[in-house]
Amino acid sequence: MGKDRETAFEDLIEKAGGCAVIDGGFATQLERHGAIFNDPLWSALCLIKDPDLIKRVHLEYLEAGADILITSSYQATLPGFLSRGLSIEEGELLLAKSVKLAVEARDSFWDSVERTPGHGFNRALVSASIGSYGAYLADGSEYSGCYGPEVNLDKLKDFHRRRLQVLVEAGPDLLAFETIPNKLEAKACVELLEEENIKVPAWICFSTVDGENAPSGESFEECLDVINKSNRVRAVGINCAPPHFSESLIYKFKELTKKAIVVYPNSGEVWDGRAKRWLPSKCFGDDKFEFFALRWRDAGAKLIGGCCRTSPSTIQAISKALKNGPAQRK
Ligand SMILES: C[S+](C)CC[C@H](N)C(=O)O
Numbered sequence: 001m002g003k004d005r006e007t008a009f010e011d012l013i014e015k016a017g018g019c020a021v022i023d024g025g026f027a028t029q030l031e032r033h034g035a036i037f038n039d040p041l042w043s044a045l046c047l048i049k050d051p052d053l054i055k056r057v058h059l060e061y062l063e064a065g066a067d068i069l070i071t072s073s074y075q076a077t078l079p080g081f082l083s084r085g086l087s088i089e090e091g092e093l094l095l096a097k098s099v100k101l102a103v104e105a106r107d108s109f110w111d112s113v114e115r116t117p118g119h120g121f122n123r124a125l126v127s128a129s130i131g132s133y134g135a136y137l138a139d140g141s142e143y144s145g146c147y148g149p150e151v152n153l154d155k156l157k158d159f160h161r162r163r164l165q166v167l168v169e170a171g172p173d174l175l176a177f178e179t180i181p182n183k184l185e186a187k188a189c190v191e192l193l194e195e196e197n198i199k200v201p202a203w204i205c206f207s208t209v210d211g212e213n214a215p216s217g218e219s220f221e222e223c224l225d226v227i228n229k230s231n232r233v234r235a236v237g238i239n240c241a242p243p244h245f246s247e248s249l250i251y252k253f254k255e256l257t258k259k260a261i262v263v264y265p266n267s268g269e270v271w272d273g274r275a276k277r278w279l280p281s282k283c284f285g286d287d288k289f290e291f292f293a294l295r296w297r298d299a300g301a302k303l304i305g306g307c308c309r310t311s312p313s314t315i316q317a318i319s320k321a322l323k324n325g326p327a328q329r330k
């Protein structure tokens with residue numbers, strides 16, 4: 001990996017004025033366009049059924065001002081694809097395709113704005129999503145951290161290994177481990193990055209349900225201890241948790257790590273893993289995200305975006321708050 005690629009992450013944060021904007025809920029936006037994910041593959045179904053829609057949603061987030069696109073691979077796994085009758089080769093092609101679609105969207109968007117004076121956009125980076133084991137289980141355990149006694153470190157590493165290799169081979173700028181719910185899985189990710197000699201900069205994000213600890217009940221102090229040992233992890237934070245938890249967690253993480261801090265909360269709604277639906281609960285709108293984004297930046301976050309149930313308009317509100325938004329092209 002060349003020097004430019006190694007520093008692309010830090011360079012982007014600097015170019016963005018000290019705080020880069022991540023995109024918003026990806027599955028959410030696919031669903032708004034009519035995709036249906038009542039399925040163990042959840043949004044990865046779209047990689048099979050409607051890849052053009054994936055590209056369209058990436059473009060919508062770029063238009064909204066996202067500096068970083070997260071790929072559609074959150075729940076795309078080889079065992080998941082195999083259980084649908086696909087071959088290993090077909091599954092690997094779909095994983096690579098998730099990166100390709102985001103890179104194509106980024107490149108075509110950048111081609112279209114690059115020469116417009118004062119456009120206000122940055123050339124976005126593509127972060128390959130690696131959802132937790134709990135996401136694959138599709139039983140809500142990315143929010144409980146309860147993987148059961150038979151799941152050990154080796155099992156988690158085996159689960160993540162081949163997908164990680166295929167995604168890295170496809171050439172993303174970054175890696176996004178998302179909704180990690182316990183220390184064991186954080187350790188598996190860290191060890192895997194080392195064992196596989198992964199040079200692509202990674203972030204690791206935890207979910208939380210109490211706003212203080214990982215969903216497993218383990219403290220972030222012990223979780224971050226594991227992560228701080230790795231130079232391959234460049235940022236750490238929280239995703240898909242209610243936004244009102246973010247500020248105090250940024251302060252907590254600042255005490256626990258020197259790594260860049262990343263937050264991309266959901267809307268505040270709660271996922272019912274059994275019923276596979278979002279429960280109506282306290283929900284924060286775009287105006288609140290605009291307000292919160294400044295507080296998160298002031299608290300020290302370097303990457304800010306949205307997760308489930310947020311949309312391009314949420315990202316536009318965040319971008320407006322953090323950098324006066326991109327010039328509107330419409
Ligand atoms: C981030 S959650 C809403 C993703 C969906 C979940 N893993 C499931 O399949 O039920």
Ligand SMILES: N[C@@H](CCS)C(=O)O
Nearest residue numbers: 025026027070074240
């Ligand atoms: N990147 C995924 C995260 C789900 S928690 C998405 O936005 O759909």
Ligand SMILES: [Zn+2]
Nearest residue numbers: 240266307308
């Ligand atoms: Zn989410």
